[in-house]
Amino acid sequence: MARVIFDEERCKGCELCATVCPKGIVVMARDRMNSKGYHPATVIEMDKCIGCAFCARICPDVVIEVEK
Template sequence: MPKGRVRFVAELCKACQLCVRFCPKDVLSLDKHIINVLGYHPVKAINPDDCNGCATCALMCPDLVITVERE
């Protein structure tokens, strides 16, 4: 099974949650413990080991916050 690694530029995230909604593996969620400089809870990987590297999250992100690396 393919694996992936998701990286974020948390300071640019506007918490639109498009990446969270479209992730087929439920890897992402908003980090309710952090507020970025824009005043939003940024996205984070809550189940990083489940990432298959499909990059749907990165494609859906309107602010280019997400980078996906495939292993």
């Protein structure tokens, strides 16, 4: 099973990762903010992740890592 890891402190909440996720499981964490004041990206249903790494490839700040 694939696992997505976000460096939440460096995420600026641009939502690009959420737009490319084919499963629609990458969302912005509306219940918390990082120290910069942004809602960081997170995965809501990790068991549905297919490990495509589209989210990691599109991230302009390289804050996403995908483990397969």
